[in-house]
Amino acid sequence: MSLDHPSLDDETVLLVGHGSRREKSNEQVRTLASKLESHLSLPVDAAYIELAEPAIEDAIESLAPTCQSMTVVPLSLFAASHVKNDVPLAVQTARAQYDDLNFHVGSHLGIHPSIVDLLDDRARAVETDLGVDREADDVAVVLCARGSSDPDSNGDVHKLARLLYEGREFTRVESAFIGVTTPRLEETLHIVAKDRPDAIVVLPYMLGDGVLTQRIVDKTETFDEEYPYVRAGASGPLGTDSRVVDVLADRCQEARTGSVQMSCDTCKYKVELSGYEEDQGGARAMLRSLVHQAEHADRSDVDDDPHVHDAPEKHVAVCTNQTCAASGAATVLERLRQESRDADDCDVHVSRSSCLGQCGDGPIVAVYPDSIWYGGVTPDDTERIVSSHLERDRIVSDLVHQSL
Incomplete structure (x- = not known):
């Protein structure tokens, strides 16, 4: 991996992983x-990302002086x-800061x-x-x-499972999840076991x-002990297999040629889906992303779970895009941070955001989860926002x- 770029390169690539407290994962x-x-x-x-x-x-700030074009590719399954939110937000902010730098954003x-073939190989290893x-x-x-x-x-997980099943001699291929949504792994294992297959191969779809x-792996081992008539085993993650690199190379090429295709027809941030109406809308999506980032910044280290949140009560986003910046947004941002730090009872995270689509009415200050946007905020208004809204609701x- 290139760490030092002493001369100007025409093009560079930035691979964006999730980030982990486990250095082994970051090294991957x-x-x-x-x-x-x-x-x-x-x-x-x-x-x-975090x-x-x-x-x-x-990373963009460090690389910007060394290249003329940057391709940002998320290392996400x-x-x-x-x-959909965090990576585009970072790139959009960078575009406003580095006018001479040409950005391309790749797909996940x-x-x-190649991924289907890799999963097939992982399954064969467990079968052996x-x-x-x-x-x-x-x-x-x-x-x-x-x-x-x-x-x-989640829908793509089911599609991938179906592609793995097609053309192969598996009795069945089912999808499951380890958290957040259903069906959960334990439930799926018990259902599959009712058909009494000779073996169940569990494939962790993790990098x-x-x-x-x-x-x-632990839940698979527990299941294997509880169901002696069904042999069960789990594979390792995708890791750094060359086929993962091949897919990343394809995603880079798509980005560089402007042929990236996102699944916008079924994206809850772009269209209204039943049960997800509150997520639809660009500004809402971006601000939810900021809130999520703040939650992770303030997380507690409970059971070494990377998604246990110790979130602040409120998140404040200040638009620092061009027109808001010209109206003094940077000063408003710093005053809000200082006022909130000095307050007696104020559990809040204050951060900058890119354009909130209210140009000419700024500086714009958005307070979440209250979903209140303040406009035309001056430095003198910050004390009232903190003392009234952030401290006393x-x-x-x-x-x-x-x-x-």
């Missing part, structure tokens, strides 16, 4: 970046909030023939360990993903050998621009 991202660099013959650096350094913004790993052969024995497969609050992402992957009515 750097390993994939190094392999991708060799594959593309282009400089490739690594960055992280929990690890460098953050996307810091499916497109949920991080891919997604559903790709269990002493079964799908051509001669009844072998069922459970593809277990993390699980998401995004129906588009690294982290907390959630281990949880899948009393909205400053004369400053309200709109509510969502």
Whole structure:
């Protein structure tokens, strides 16, 4: 992986992983970046969405003076909030800061023939360990993903499972999740066991050998002990296999040629889906992303779970895009931070945001989860916002621009 760029490169690639408190997982991202660099013959650096350094913004700032074009590719299996909100938000902010730098944004790993082949190989390895052969024995497969609050992402898990089933001699291939949504892994294993297959192969659909992957392995082992008449075993994660690098290279090429296709027809941030009406809308989606980032910044270290939140009560986003910046948004941002730090009872996270689509009415200050937007905020207004709204939940009515 390229760490130092002493001369100006025409093009560079930034591979963005999720980030983990486990350095082993972060090292995997750097390993994939190094392999991708060799594959593309282009400089490739690594960055992280959270929990690890460098953050996307810091990596872009470091690389900006060294190149003329940057391709940002998320190292994510499916497109949920991080891919749809966090990465685009960081790039959009960078575009406003670096006028001379041409940005391309790639797609997530997604559903790709190379990934299906890799999963097939992982399944065969488990079959060998269990002493079964799908051509001669009844072998069922459970593809277990993390699980998401995004129906588009969860739907892709089921599609991938179906593609793994087609053309192969598995008795069945089912989808399951380790958290957030259903069906959960334990439930699916029990249902599949009722058909009494000779073996059940569990495939953790994870990139690294982290907390959630281990949880899948542990639950599979528990199931194997409880059901002696069905042999069960779990594979390892996708890891740094060369086929993952091949898919990343394809995603880079799509981005560089402007042929990236996102699943916008079923994206809850773009269209209204039943049960997800509150998520639809660009500004809402972006602000939910900011809130999520704040939750992770303030998380507690409970059971080494990377998604246990210790969130602040409120999140304040200040638009610092061009027109708001010209109206003094930077000063408003710093005054809000200072006032909230000095307050006696104010559990709040204050951060900058990119354009909130209210140009000419700023500086815009958005308070969540209250969904209150203040407009035309001056530095002198910050004390009232903190003392009334953030400390005592009393909205400053004369400053309200709109509510969502």
